[in-house]
Every structure is written in C-alpha cells, then in structure tokens.
Amino acid sequence: MDKPYVIGMDIGGTNTVFGIVDARGNVLSKSAVKTSKHQDINLYIDEIYKELSVLIEKAGGISKIKGIGVGAPNGNHYTGNIEYAPNLQWRGVIPLSKLMSDKFGVPTVITNDANAAAIGEMTYGAARGMKNFIMITLGTGVGSGIVIDGKLVYGHDGFAGELGHTCSIRNGRLCGCGRHGCLEAYASANGVARTAKEILQNQNVDSLLRNTPIESITSKDVHYAALQGDKIALEIFEFTGKILGEAMADFVAFSAPEAVILFGGLTKAGDYIMKPIVNHLEKNLLQIWQGKIKVLFSGLKESDAAVLGSSALAWEI
Structure with missing residues (x-):
C-alpha cells in the first residue's frame, strides 16, 4: 500500500485530538491541542500543523498519508465546512476541509462527531x-x-x-x-x-x-x-x-x-x-x-x- 496511513482528528469544544492510524485500526501515535486556545481559526490550524507534522514525520512523511478525516460539531460532509457550531468559539461557517487540505497538501473530509463515531464503529468496532x-x-x-x-x-x-x-x-x-x-x-x-x-x-x-x-x-x-x-x-x-x-x-x-x-x-x-x-x-x-x-x-x-x-x-x- 503506497499510502498506508490516515490521520484522524476529533474537534471538541475544549480539546482537539488527532493521530496516525493504519488500516487495521492501530493508532500509531496521537497528540492533542486546546481547541479553545485560539479565537483565530488560522492560528488554530497553524498549531495543528506544528503538532501533527511531528507525528507525520515519525510515520515516514506526508507521502505515506492517504488523507485526513475530521469529526467536528456541525461538520458538514457535503460542504467540508463547520457550520454555526454552538460549542466552538469560531462563529458562522468555517471552511475547515479546505484550510486543512491547503495546509497539509492531502485531501480532507469532515462530518459531525457522531457520524464519525458511526463510521469508526463500522470500520473497526462492534458494527x-x-x-x-x-x-x-x-x-x-x-x-x-x-x-x-x-x-x-x-x-x-x-x-x-x-x-x-x-x-x-x-x-x-x-x-x-x-x-x-x-x-x-x-x-x-x-x-x-x-x-x-x-x-x-x-x-x-x-x-x-x-x-x-x-x-x-x-x-x-x-x-x-x-x-x-x-x-x-x-x-x-x-x-x-x-x-x-x-x-x-x-x-x-x-x-x-x-x-x-x-x-x-x-x-x-x-x-x-x-x-x-x-x-x-x-x-x-x-x-x-x-x-x-x-x-x-x-x-x-x-x-x-x-x-x-x-x-x-x-x-x-
């Protein structure tokens, strides 16, 4: 497999957790940042990039990464946006998939956190x-x-x-x-x-x-x-x-x-x-x-x- 890993990222109101995962559902490495630390979405993306780049390099570089999956409150799978999330500090519509894809150079897909849990259960868990x-x-x-x-x-x-x-x-x-x-x-x-x-x-x-x-x-x-x-x-x-x-x-x-x-x-x-x-x-x-x-x-x-x-x-x- 040319691109054996993916990145999973879960955005919560307090913390954002992310990690490198292989096709068997093994979490090879993970880290976290404070979601609530940055009022500016671009500064938040910069911190994610800084922390996640360390994990990516340990996994062999960005060429090994197939893509990034994001679970977020009010994440819209169709648009790639976070839309009017009541428990996040960024108001309105945030084009998160585009911001992440532009920063990392790999495709990014988003959905809400409960949908992400369902897909995870179907891929790795009880479903x-x-x-x-x-x-x-x-x-x-x-x-x-x-x-x-x-x-x-x-x-x-x-x-x-x-x-x-x-x-x-x-x-x-x-x-x-x-x-x-x-x-x-x-x-x-x-x-x-x-x-x-x-x-x-x-x-x-x-x-x-x-x-x-x-x-x-x-x-x-x-x-x-x-x-x-x-x-x-x-x-x-x-x-x-x-x-x-x-x-x-x-x-x-x-x-x-x-x-x-x-x-x-x-x-x-x-x-x-x-x-x-x-x-x-x-x-x-x-x-x-x-x-x-x-x-x-x-x-x-x-x-x-x-x-x-x-x-x-x-x-x-």
Whole structure:
C-alpha cells in the first residue's frame, strides 16, 4: 500500500485530538491541542500543523498519508465546512476541509462527531459487517449516526440524524438547542444530572447523592451512588433508560436496524443503563421487531475512539 496511513482528528469544544492510524485500526501515535486556545481559526490550524507534522514525520512523511478525516460539531460532509457550531468559539461557517487540505497538501473530509463515531464503529468496532445500524453517542449531549444499506445517512443538506433533538416529552425540559423536551435533555450525562437535581429538590427522600452539593451533581455521582445500591440513583437510571428505550423504539420504526450501538461516557454505567433501555425498547417495539434488535456498547477502545472514528472517514477518500 503506497499510502498506508490516515490521520484522524476529533474537534471538541475544549480539546482537539488527532493521530496516525493504519488500516487495521492501530493508532500509531496521537497528540492533542486546546481547541479553545485560539479565537483565530488560522492560528488554530497553524498549531495543528506544528503538532501533527511531528507525528507525520515519525510515520515516514506526508507521502505515506492517504488523507485526513475530521469529526467536528456541525461538520458538514457535503460542504467540508463547520457550520454555526454552538460549542466552538469560531462563529458562522468555517471552511475547515479546505484550510486543512491547503495546509497539509492531502485531501480532507469532515462530518459531525457522531457520524464519525458511526463510521469508526463500522470500520473497526462492534458494527463490523453490519449494513444497517444506529449509533447513539451519550455524552454531554446525545448525538447519532444512521447507517442504512452500508451507507451513512446525510440527508439533503448533510445534517440528517439529529436524533438527540427529537421530542421525548412534549413541552418538557429546556434543551441547549432552545427547544423543549428533546431526548438530549434527558438521556445525556447532563440529562442524568438534571434528573437527579429535580428529584432531590422536589422530593423529601434520603439518598447518598445528598452528600454532594445539588448544583455540583454529575452523572458520575449518580453512577457511584447506584454502585452502593442507592434507591434514588437506581430510579434515575431506570427513568433515563425508559426515555431512551422508548425513543429507540421510534428510531427502529423508520430504519429497521440490526443493532443500536451506544457510545460515550454514560455507557460506563453498564447494566444500570443498559437493562432499562432494553426493557423499555422491547416493550415499545412493534411485534415484527421484538427480540430482533441488538443493543450493544461500542467496540472501540475508549482512549482511541475519537481518533479512530474520524480516521475511518479518510479511507473513503
């Protein structure tokens, strides 16, 4: 193989992680920079170039690199732009693919971070060999990537698959997007913390969670309390799993996937989140799908997942 490596780059609101990946999904080297350090996108690209060039030289030079894959908030696969990303400091439309390609001299492809996770899962992880599946990322927010007949669904404008912003509870909680009742407001790590705070503020109940200041409670605190058998923590995961399982039953109805794959920090809760999800999914599926839909945790190594997901895009160049 003349060009045996690709570069994967994941842009988050705080950090940007990047690395060199081979065709077997081995991350040969990786590094990171602070996304939030530079208000000027060109200075950001300059720092990426400086840091990534060191890794490229160790891999044998730019001639060994097939391309660069980028996962980013509001990354548009069609245009190569980051468009109006709410959690990045660069406003408006950023022609990131062009900026990267011009700087490095190799083709660059971009998509949103959840789509990148789906492609990574299909290339290296739990979805290998699958043609139809839904990827749901459960982190600070809820993202998703939908694969049908082996192809990621981008839709007319490149932004298809915002399942985290489907409505779970009409006129429910305010979501960060400005709408009310979105799945993300309930089934994300932040959503779990909000559920905990609501229960503790509105109910006179004993819980280990009361050992933490209410305003500081996180999903990690809820998981820790659940491990101790805390009744309220277990109820929080039951409620979260119910919301997510019901939503997944709706998602199954429009794409009939072989599996729904869950990825992200909230999956560390293991069976505390998985069991109620599967229970409420099965309760709400049409009979034709009952017992057919696998629910799996990601097969990607957590420490490499961001780089692997975005790198998988570059093999398609």
